[in-house]
Amino acid sequence: MTDYVYDFAHGGRAMADLLGNKGANLAEMTRLGLPVPSGFTITTEACRVFLSTGRPPPELERQVADHLSALERAAGKRLGQADDPLLLSVRSGARVSMPGMMETVLDIGLNDYSVLGLAKTSERERFAWDSYRRLVQMFGSTVMGVDGSLFEETLTRIEDQHHVPDDSRLDVCDLIRTVESFKDLIGERTGRDFPQAPAEQLRQAVLAVFASWNGERARLYRRRERIPDDLGTAVTVQTMVFGNLGRDSGSGVAFTRDPATGRRGIYGDYLPSAQGEDVVSGVRNAVPLQELGALDPASFGQLQEYMDRLESHYRDLCDIEFTIERGRLWMLQTRVGKRTAQAAFTIASDMADEGLITNRQALTRVNGEQLTHLMFPRFAVTGGADVIARGVPASPGAAVGAVVFDSAEAVRRADAGEKVVLVRNETTAEDLSGMIAAQAVLTSHGGKTSHAAVVARGMGKVCVCGAEDMIVDARARCLVADGLTVGEGSVVSVDGTEGVVRLGAVPLVESDVMHYFDSGVPADGTVRDSVRHVHRLMLEADAARHLEVRANADTPQDAARARRFGAEGIGLCRTEHMFLGDRRRFVEAMILAEGDAERSAALAALLPLQRADFTGILEAMDGLPVTIRLLDPPLHEFLPDRTDLAVRVARREASGAPPDARDTALLAAVTRMHEENPMLGLRGVRLGLVVPGLFAMQVRAIAEAVAERERAGGTPRAEIMVPLVDAVEELRLVRDEVERVVEAVSTETGVEVSCPIGTMIELPRAALTAGSIAQEADFFSFGTNDLTQTTWGFSRDDVEAAFFSAYLEQGVFQASPFETIDREGVGRLVRIAVAEGRAAHPGLELGVCGEHGGDPASVGFFHEAGLDYVSCSPFRVPVARLEAGRAAV
Ligand code: ADP
Ligand code: MG
Ligand code: MG
16 A cells, blocks of 8 residues: 655655655654654655546545544644644645745634634633634635635725734734634635534645645746646645744744855844744744844754754755744754855855865755856846836846947947947847947847847857847837837946846946956966855866866957866867958859859958968967867858848939949849758858868868968867768768868978868768768767757747747747757767767767857766767856766766
């Protein structure tokens, strides 16, 4: 027979799956000998039976009755007996704690008779009726489903009639009347009576807690916190103790360290003469816990001792709920407490110092997401009436600047030393210079993986996107939000953590952690006190990890910064940015070339520029690998927009002027090159195979840069990476060409140039034929962005806004597969390619260079999959280092 009920004496913290966090920890405290009011816990398994069949398991009633009898025997009183009755609380608690999300009912067992027994003496009369009032109210709303505000209204009406400010001033007669009114209210609203039989109260309360698992609040919370929907909640039934028995009683919450800063010392609130909920709900003002020392030194001393015991037992920050009944301390709850990012680092490091945990354990107590938080500057305020727009918090942090509506203006003002916020409906590659110049990017369209969001995160810029209620009028150079028109140059504050925009400059708090990473550790190893903990845990992560961390960078500046942040090379150096700006005209000339000679001339003009790009990057990364990807995007991305061109040509024609030859030729080219589906069209290796001389020029620029660096006494380590390979033949053809060019450069320069040649694995076919592709490759780099697009058949630019929120809502996935690697599908392809690639080519180097390389939740997967490195944007390098360390512990 299944045991659905466990006495506190028979559980423990290891049983949280079955007993819930609360039940398991109450059992643990009982076993430690702490004063816990006795009770038992009904398992999550019973809840799951209830949720799937609509009724509790048949054995449950009997098992609860048996445990209740034992409880009554031990207490020497019975539930609902007419004099001095046993009262119970019925509490919810899942494996992961969901504070305040589900229901709790206190004072079960009171009815019209036992309330008199509870009162016993006249001085307890008020207390008894107050407790009964609470039970009827709580039971009515949480178990019987009466709208809670109706009880509040009734109570306020009675208070008003008696001209008292709150219920603590109501006398016994008023409370009796209140109970009667509440019972009437329940009768009116539900057609049923408040149950007088204590056993029936208990039965209904248990079922209500089961059902509260699927309450709206609880479901919403689970979705946000990514808690599975099928865990179910346990139900704890516990003897009541009373904090509302007068001045020598009270209730409080406490933390063994400060959950905001992590500092040592006990923190908390205490509310004299109150039941626990009064503290948690904040209805009455509590006093700092330290004041308990004066009010009740004995209890305070005991509490401190128990907190020490709990902390050394759990070896972590504990939070605690307690109640004092007539000078006697009772422990009602403990759990490993939630904490801010700063507190997490401080506590982990301090506890390692104190010998409570090992250095490796300390590493598991922090995570990349927390580190990210610490790296961005933050506003000193949250919420507030001055918020003018709300959107998706796409890239965290705080930024203040003047709004601008195009890149040119952003660059102009930034060059003049002004801080700006780039505001667009959405961004494209063309906005890059503006985004670089800006402190923050704000868009009215797009989600968390829109261009603006991805690029901003990559650059460590603040971004709020998809602020749909904001109207952006780039032509009129203004935006309209919250009824206000905000013109170019007006200052706004963008909070990328909260996803809101405020008018005016809100003060900022600078991040010491960012300063620490960006300035590097001084030679003597000493760091500012405020970053001591981060520093210590980063050292630990670096010592523990197997994964190398490289950066995605395509300028010497980014490369240098990445290096300061701890990057051990460049895993992805994109070359497309090197074809924008002034160089567009050469690209245009190459595309429009009418013969080999013209094309060669255009490419020849690009060669020295590319070579200089590579020389700078190889210098900044001297001694470390730099993986350079040959040109990837479709060529028409470098040409003007087709509609713009067509309009220009038509206007000119209408005006009677002779046609502009260049525009006409461009329009013809753009029209010829137009693709319905450019991401699946002529790009990547396909481009290299059909546009003569393009890859050869890039490879020559790389090889010459290597030779130049060698001659300058450097140690250049360029690696050449071919994008979008589907078939081994593609790679073989490109490889032949690359080897020819490198050989030629070696001969010409007299420097023995050698570059490993590898490929991206970013198409399912490549992953599935990795065994043969590996024979032509020195390394693989998983391009998980494209691999996700092509595995799911999702166009990243379209699906997000169209239906991802609906998919998340309906639970198709719990996180966008573009943010966090889809282990089951995309991850399976990665594993196949790793296994078959290595089998065919031992020593094949394996890395990942998609966005996922810097995603805290994905790094662990890449560790498990056995990759050699992850590569991510420079700002994510510390996060990836930390996560790689955690994964290895
Ligand atoms: P939550 O999960 O929302 O924290 P709890 O189960 O902890 O809910 O209950 C809410 C409050 O009710 C607690 O703060 C606690 O002080 C009070 N409470 C619960 N059980 C008892 C009890 N046996 N005696 C006295 N107060 C209790
Ligand atoms: Mg609680
Ligand atoms: Mg790609």
